Each structure stands twice: as structure tokens, then as C-alpha cells.
Amino acid sequence: MPKRELLLGDEALALGALHAGLSGVFAYPGTPSTEITEYIQGHPLAAERNVHRTWSTNEKTAMEEALGMSFVGKRALVCMKHVGLNVAADAFVNSGMTGAHGGLVVVVADDPSMHSSQNEQDSRFYGQFALIPTFEPSTQQETYDMIQEAFDLSERYQIPVLMRLTTRMAHSRAVVEVREPKAENPLSYPQKARQWVLMPGNSRLRYKELIADNERLELEAAESRFNHYAEGGDKRLGIIASGIAYNYLMENYPDGCPYPVLKISQYPLPKELVRRLAAECHELLVIEEGQPFIEQAIRGVLPEPLKIRGRMSGELPRTGELTPDSVRAALGLAPHRAHAASQIVVPRPPALCQGCGHRDMYTALTEVVREFPNGKVFSDIGCYTLGWLAPFHAIDTCVDMGASITMAIGAAHAGQHPSVAVIGDSTFTHSGMTGLLDAVNEGANITVVISDNLTTGMTGGQDSAGTGRLEQICAGIGVDPAHIRVVVPLPKNREEMKRIIREEIAYKGVSVIIPRRECIQTAKRHAAARNKK
Amino acid sequence: MKKDIILSGVGGQGILSIATVIGRAALAEGLQIKQAEVHGMSQRGGDVQSHLRISSSEIRSDLIPRGGADLIVSLEPMEALRYLPWLSAEGWVVTNTVPFVNIPNYPDEKALDAELHALPHVVLLDADALAREAASPRSANMALLGATAPLLDIAAERLEEGIRAIFARKGDAVVEANLAAFRAGYETAKKQTAR
Structure with a gap:
């Protein structure tokens, strides 16, 4: 009898990939895709085979690392949320042009209804745009089966495959029948070497092939058992x-x-x-x-x-x-008979955890910013986006990964003061560092708060790429070390934090303030792990 | 058999552990399962819900249609009421009665209580107190699971096996505390459902 497991869609995909002979998963955490990589990280087969499975700095680096693994013939998986594909788009669209060698599957989890996202973009448009075949499973079993076929199709056509999940597929569990794992591919190199160098002359030839392949892939889709x-x-x-x-x-x-x-x-x-x-x-x-x-x-x-x-x-x-x-x-069917909605139920929005360091950071920051008639705070993607809600009302913008620093720069150039950016440690290394380099090179008069909780908090506490090196990174980029200030965000330090924030807002140039205290959720987990020992 | 269950509560209360235990027990019984969960931003102290569907035949949708739930199982009383439009006419509400107040406009508790008592099929329990008396206040979710057990059509022993399995790595003391809370909830509910 085949083995039956109760798996999330994300987990079914991860296990299917491992069983298809995966050699590496490359990803940056993002709801609802995070559990794919986490499942592989925790799976004994991945440890036994030493499948690459550490987090990448962002989706673009992940996509390119996977493309490199595919180039040398091994099967690689890239995972991200839908907006992550915007970050990886340069690599993704051009991977259609280079093609793949070892099976390359890009999993993108869309979030319709925006449960944890800033928009509802549909990744199928990206697949069409890049002329990359796209799979979209209906069930967890199909997800498990499909990822293996996706690797096969990728190798047969020497092209990456996009696999689109949506929140309900990613985060819903069902019983999945699983098979025996296949071996990994040996190292090998692409036969059509020329298309991997996307100089105009090579690209023009390759583009015609890609279009011809797309027509053949449509015939494949017409015959597919999934349609x-x-x-x-x-x-x-x-x-x-x-x-x-x-x-x-x-x-x-x-x-x-x-x-x-x-x-x-x-x-x-x-x-x-x-x-x-x-x-x-x-x-x-x-x-x-x-x-x-x-x-x-x-x-x-x-x-x-x-x-x-x-x-x-x-x-x-x-x-x-x-x-x-x-x-x-x-479908024109009559609705089911249902209970009337309760009239006394009120919304319960999410909030920053009690005891979270972001709370202390925002309390001090808003008290100082309100000393100015028109202080503006440009924020970013993470738990600290919740600073927009009561009681803080602390931020004015949240757009995309890294936009806090760069929008603060643009506003400062227009005469805005104070122009403050608030960004988390993981978001800073994901997409904030290049913006900080702009700020230094342009002599922008901004104050950057890197609220460092030593983890990627919003997605559940994954490793953060710059932990322990943020001051070095900022100094290396060219921020004056005298204006890189580290504080511990605790209620007892509020006055000290306010003094430092005032000083750095007064400084004409780029300053970085790093409130650093471990995420309360990961701290609890670490304490429990210590007690167990 | 078919059971469609809405599990609800506030992020961090532990509804997913309840779903995991029921899921394991259903898997052991050879049943089909679908369970839609909430992860990510919406978890942080906000309302959370999970749609859990168990059936002896194929389950299509990961979400339960409105008016289709056999059970609403809630760790928080207002959160139980939030999902009433999903409850079928004959469906049961099993809820903890201890409010989790983390918003300024939380409804009047008397009005809340009156609405819960007015439901045709309801099991009300102070899961926090039951868990505290039986073992540990952290096992309130297993007390609630116990209170759901008489309505589940899955043998209580199967659910106990599930509790043992998911808490095993935390040690025997934690397993026993959760089993004690489960049994306390079970006894309370049996009295309320036997009519």
C-alpha cells in the first residue's frame, strides 16, 4: 500500500521536489510560500543528500543561484511569494531566454484577497510574458505529482517551468500518496552553450526558438493529463x-x-x-x-x-x-440556508506582539517625529508595517521591499525634513543596502532606522542574512561610523532612544540608528530549546 | 461520514494544534481530510480561523460553504459568533467562554453571553479554568478539543493517540497535562450534549 501523508500544499510540493531528485532549493521567505523551503530544511532526505537549503538574501539572488545549479545539470527549485517575482523578474524573464539544463522549477505563491500582501498580482501573466510554461495544481496530490512532471518537462524542453500556487492551495492540508525518491542528476553541461550568453546576436536566434517551443508547449498542454x-x-x-x-x-x-x-x-x-x-x-x-x-x-x-x-x-x-x-x-444555484451574522462581532486586526522591540522603537520615534510640524516616516515590508495601526500611527508609507530608504532619499531631495526610513534587518539586506549606497553617494539628509530583531519575523522567524554584521555593512557602504548608533529598544531606555533619534535627525547627512532586540517569538522558542537541554 | 468544522480563535491561542490532532486521528481512521489554515501577517493577535473537513468520500473545496459547517469550535467566544453564517441549521457551537480582549471596542460580555445561550445547539465551557484545574493553563486548547470529541464521530482513543503523538517531543509531563485537559473537556461536554 502506498504511504499516505497529511501535507500542506507547500509541503506536498517540497516533498515532490525532494522525491524528484532535487539538489537545491533557493528562496527568500514570503507568505504563503515559506513552508516549502522550511519543509525541505527539516526533511531527513535533504540532510542525507546534503541538498542545498539555506535562505538566499532575496528572490533575485535565489533565482540566479538556481539557474547556476540548473546550468550544471542538477535539479533546482526556487520559491517565493508573488511580489517576490517582481524582485526576481530580471533573472526570471531572462531564464526563458537562456533556458534551463537540469530541471528548473520556479514556484510562486499568489495571495488573492491579500491575506499577507500588498497586491493581488497573478503570476500566470509572468509565465506568458516570459514564454515559460506554467502549472497550476488543483489538489495537494496533484501538487505532489505535478512538481515531478514539471522537472521532467523542464529537462525535456530545456526550459524553466513556473508553478503557480495560491494561498488556499499553499496553506491547506490533505492526504497525499507518496512514491519512492529518485536519485539526483549527475553534473553535466548544456549542449546548446551559445544561448547561455545573452549577447544580442545569440538572443535573436534563441528568441525565435523560444517562440517555436512555446507553440509545442501549447500542444503538450492540450495533451496533458492535468488539463x-x-x-x-x-x-x-x-x-x-x-x-x-x-x-x-x-x-x-x-x-x-x-x-x-x-x-x-x-x-x-x-x-x-x-x-x-x-x-x-x-x-x-x-x-x-x-x-x-x-x-x-x-x-x-x-x-x-x-x-x-x-x-x-x-x-x-x-x-x-x-x-x-x-x-x-x-452558477445560478440558490444559496445554502445559513445562520444570520451576529450583529455584535467587531473586527480584530492583527497587532505587534506584546513585548516586541518594534513597539518601543515606534513609541520613541513617534514622540520625536511629532516634535516637528511635518515629520514623515517611510516604512517597509515586515511586522513593523503594523506600526500604521493604533496606537502608534507611526508610518506614512509602505510600498515594496526596500522602498523606505529610497523614498526617504527622494523626499529629502525635495526638501522634506525630517525624512525618516524604518526598515527591518532582513528587509534591509534583501533590498535596502543599495538604497543606502545611493543615500551616501548623494549626501541625502535622511535618518534610517534599521529595527533589528535578529530574524525574518513576519514569516515566522527564519535566519536573517545580515545578523551580527549590520554596523559593518553600513560602515562599508560609507555611512560615517559616528552616525551609526545602536540602542536597545526597551521601555527603560526610551529617553536615551529619543535623545539619539533627535541628535541624528539634527545631523545633516545619512545616519543609521539600529534598535536591536531579539524578536519576542524567536526569543521564546530559543528559551524553550535551552530549557529542554 | 462527513464533518465540516470551523476552528476559530485569536492568533497564538493554539487552534492549529486542535486541527493537527483531529487530522491525525482522521488519517488513522482512513478518512479524507482537507484543512485550510491561516499563516503570516493575519496571525499576529488578529482573528484566525481554520476550515477542517473530514469525510469518508472525496472532498472537493478546501473551504467550507456558508451554511455547511457541522461544528464551530472556538477558543474565544466572540470569535465563535464571527463564523455563524457558516454554521448549518443543525450545527453545534463548542466554545471557550473566556473573552480575549485585545481591542478597545470588544462587545459587552452580557450581550455576548446572551447570543451564545440563544444558539439551538451549543456547548459552553471555561476551557482556561478546566485546563488549569486538570493540569496546566496552557492546555486550554486540548480541553476544548475534549469538549468537541463527543460530537466528532471519531473515537476518543484515536484523538488521545493524536495528542500523544504531537506532544511526544515535549516530554511525558506535557503529554499527560494535555490528556488530562482533554478528558476534563470531554466530561463537561458529555453532560451538555446528552439531552
């Missing part, structure tokens, strides 16, 4: 359902769907199957998680030969993740 066409007796409607949306469709038809259904989990979109469905049915309904990727492709601009319904027409909500209920409404 299937189910006949249905009632042709008034034809349904296209992709990825996890397929589950919400079938939930509403426990005895089988009466309409023909085209399930899509592999792209390029197989146009032949879409045409077949359109020819058989009077109307189409497109159900997809995220942005209307398929719907937009088949709808176009010109008048339609038949009615297409979906997120763009308003039958399904234009934003937010799908639910079995929103899909039910689009």
Missing part, C-alpha cells in the same frame, strides 16, 4: 475552471456537473480545447483564482461570437479570492 475535458449533457453552458477554482465548481455539484467542463492546470492555454468547448456550448463561464487571465485571453476586444461570463463581466467578484459560495452564485 481535461469532461463531457456534460447540458450545453447551455460550458465551464472553464482552473487550479483551485475547479474544486469550488465541483463542490457545488456533488453528483457531477451537468455542463461540459474544461479543467485547466497547465499553460500555455490549450486554445484547441477552448475552441472545442465554445463550439459545443451556448455560453461560457470562466472560473479562475486571481486575475482574469484566461477570461481576458478568450474575450479579447472585438464583439464576441458567444457570451463569456466571469470576473470581468461581474458574475464572479472582480477582486478577492473565490469561495464555494461566490462560484455557486455564478
Whole structure:
């Protein structure tokens, strides 16, 4: 009997990759993708084979490291959240041009409804844009099976494969049947060496091949076992359902769907199957998680030969993740009978933990900034973004990884004072260091607070790339060591912190203040581990 | 069999441990399981919920449809009420009665109590006190699991095996504390559900 395990979608993917002969996982933590790398880090097979599994500094370095591993013939996995693909985009798009050698799979976990993210971007557009085949599983079992096929396809076509998860797939558990692990690939080198040097002459040749391959990959998708066409007796409607949306469709038809259904989990979109469905049915309904990727492709601009319904027409909500209920409404089925909502329940937003050092940092910082008529605080991505909420109301912006320092620079050049940046230690090494170099070179009059909790806190406490070296890094970049100030963010040190913040805001130039105290969550875990010994 | 369960509480209270124990027990029984969890930013002291579905036949959606839940199991009373639109007409609410007040506009506790008592099928318990008396205040989540057990259609022994498995690495004392809390919750609920 095959072994059955209860796995998160992220874990099913990780285990599938290990069983496919993975030699390295490269990633920067990001919800909802973090558990993929963590699972590999904790798995005995990864230790036994010494699979590379430490965190990278950001998604771009991760993508490039994986591409290097693929170049020498081994199977490599890159994992990130959707906005991480923006950071890795240069490497990702160009990896379509170089192609892969050892199997290379890029897993991107999208976050529709923005549970832990700043937007709802849909990674399938990136796959299409880069001419990279894309997989989108519907179940945890399919995730486990699909990652192995993704590596095979990557090697067969010598191209990276994008695997798109969404929050509910990444963070939902189900029973998965697992197989025996395969061996790792030996070292080997690409036969088509020329396309790995993307000089214009080489790129022009390669681009034509890439386009031709894309057409063959569409035929593969039409034949794929992950895409299937189910006949249905009632042709008034034809349904296209992709990825996890397929589950919400079938939930509403426990005895089988009466309409023909085209399930899509592999792209390029197989146009032949879409045409077949359109020819058989009077109307189409497109159900997809995220942005209307398929719907937009088949709808176009010109008048339609038949009615297409979906997120763009308003039958399904234009934003937010799908639910079995929103899909039910689009299918024209009556809602289930449900209890009335309670009238006394109020929202309970997330908050910084009691005892967290960011709290003490913000208390001191806001008290000083409010001494000025127009102090502005540019913040960044991490737990400390919660400083926008009550009681702190401490920050004015949060945009993308690293934007705190660079936006403070731009504002300072326009005459803003004080122009303060607040960034965490892990975000600083991810994307803040280059901005700090700009600040030094441009003599920007800014005050940078690197709130150092010695970890990547928001995603659960992963290692932070610059721990123990932040002062050295800042000094190396060129910040005057006299204006690199370290404080311990505790209530008893509040007056000292305020004095230092005042002094550094008064200093005309780049100063860095590092409030340093371990994350309260990792500190608890470390204390428990010590007690056990 | 089919049980659709909404687990709810405040980030950090330990609803995922309840889900893990039920999941292990269901796996041991050869049942199908789907369990959608909340990770990341939404966990920090905010409301958290998990959709846990157990069935002897194939489960499609990772999310429970509105009006479909057989059980709401909550570590916090207001959080139990938050998910009422998911509860089926015959569904049960099993909740801890101890409010977790970390917001300035937390509702009036009398009104909260009245709404909970007005539900047709409800098990109310002070899981914190039960756990404290039985063993350790940190086992309140296992007291709540115990209170859910009579409504689960999974043998209590299976759930106890699950508790042993997930707490084993923390030592025998922790396992025993959690088992004691589980049993205390079980006894309390049996009295309230036997009518």
C-alpha cells in the first residue's frame, strides 16, 4: 500500500521536489510560500543528500543561484511569494531566454484577497510574458505529482517551468500518496552553450526558438493529463475552471456537473480545447483564482461570437479570492440556508506582539517625529508595517521591499525634513543596502532606522542574512561610523532612544540608528530549546 | 461520514494544534481530510480561523460553504459568533467562554453571553479554568478539543493517540497535562450534549 501523508500544499510540493531528485532549493521567505523551503530544511532526505537549503538574501539572488545549479545539470527549485517575482523578474524573464539544463522549477505563491500582501498580482501573466510554461495544481496530490512532471518537462524542453500556487492551495492540508525518491542528476553541461550568453546576436536566434517551443508547449498542454475535458449533457453552458477554482465548481455539484467542463492546470492555454468547448456550448463561464487571465485571453476586444461570463463581466467578484459560495452564485444555484451574522462581532486586526522591540522603537520615534510640524516616516515590508495601526500611527508609507530608504532619499531631495526610513534587518539586506549606497553617494539628509530583531519575523522567524554584521555593512557602504548608533529598544531606555533619534535627525547627512532586540517569538522558542537541554 | 468544522480563535491561542490532532486521528481512521489554515501577517493577535473537513468520500473545496459547517469550535467566544453564517441549521457551537480582549471596542460580555445561550445547539465551557484545574493553563486548547470529541464521530482513543503523538517531543509531563485537559473537556461536554 502506498504511504499516505497529511501535507500542506507547500509541503506536498517540497516533498515532490525532494522525491524528484532535487539538489537545491533557493528562496527568500514570503507568505504563503515559506513552508516549502522550511519543509525541505527539516526533511531527513535533504540532510542525507546534503541538498542545498539555506535562505538566499532575496528572490533575485535565489533565482540566479538556481539557474547556476540548473546550468550544471542538477535539479533546482526556487520559491517565493508573488511580489517576490517582481524582485526576481530580471533573472526570471531572462531564464526563458537562456533556458534551463537540469530541471528548473520556479514556484510562486499568489495571495488573492491579500491575506499577507500588498497586491493581488497573478503570476500566470509572468509565465506568458516570459514564454515559460506554467502549472497550476488543483489538489495537494496533484501538487505532489505535478512538481515531478514539471522537472521532467523542464529537462525535456530545456526550459524553466513556473508553478503557480495560491494561498488556499499553499496553506491547506490533505492526504497525499507518496512514491519512492529518485536519485539526483549527475553534473553535466548544456549542449546548446551559445544561448547561455545573452549577447544580442545569440538572443535573436534563441528568441525565435523560444517562440517555436512555446507553440509545442501549447500542444503538450492540450495533451496533458492535468488539463481535461469532461463531457456534460447540458450545453447551455460550458465551464472553464482552473487550479483551485475547479474544486469550488465541483463542490457545488456533488453528483457531477451537468455542463461540459474544461479543467485547466497547465499553460500555455490549450486554445484547441477552448475552441472545442465554445463550439459545443451556448455560453461560457470562466472560473479562475486571481486575475482574469484566461477570461481576458478568450474575450479579447472585438464583439464576441458567444457570451463569456466571469470576473470581468461581474458574475464572479472582480477582486478577492473565490469561495464555494461566490462560484455557486455564478452558477445560478440558490444559496445554502445559513445562520444570520451576529450583529455584535467587531473586527480584530492583527497587532505587534506584546513585548516586541518594534513597539518601543515606534513609541520613541513617534514622540520625536511629532516634535516637528511635518515629520514623515517611510516604512517597509515586515511586522513593523503594523506600526500604521493604533496606537502608534507611526508610518506614512509602505510600498515594496526596500522602498523606505529610497523614498526617504527622494523626499529629502525635495526638501522634506525630517525624512525618516524604518526598515527591518532582513528587509534591509534583501533590498535596502543599495538604497543606502545611493543615500551616501548623494549626501541625502535622511535618518534610517534599521529595527533589528535578529530574524525574518513576519514569516515566522527564519535566519536573517545580515545578523551580527549590520554596523559593518553600513560602515562599508560609507555611512560615517559616528552616525551609526545602536540602542536597545526597551521601555527603560526610551529617553536615551529619543535623545539619539533627535541628535541624528539634527545631523545633516545619512545616519543609521539600529534598535536591536531579539524578536519576542524567536526569543521564546530559543528559551524553550535551552530549557529542554 | 462527513464533518465540516470551523476552528476559530485569536492568533497564538493554539487552534492549529486542535486541527493537527483531529487530522491525525482522521488519517488513522482512513478518512479524507482537507484543512485550510491561516499563516503570516493575519496571525499576529488578529482573528484566525481554520476550515477542517473530514469525510469518508472525496472532498472537493478546501473551504467550507456558508451554511455547511457541522461544528464551530472556538477558543474565544466572540470569535465563535464571527463564523455563524457558516454554521448549518443543525450545527453545534463548542466554545471557550473566556473573552480575549485585545481591542478597545470588544462587545459587552452580557450581550455576548446572551447570543451564545440563544444558539439551538451549543456547548459552553471555561476551557482556561478546566485546563488549569486538570493540569496546566496552557492546555486550554486540548480541553476544548475534549469538549468537541463527543460530537466528532471519531473515537476518543484515536484523538488521545493524536495528542500523544504531537506532544511526544515535549516530554511525558506535557503529554499527560494535555490528556488530562482533554478528558476534563470531554466530561463537561458529555453532560451538555446528552439531552
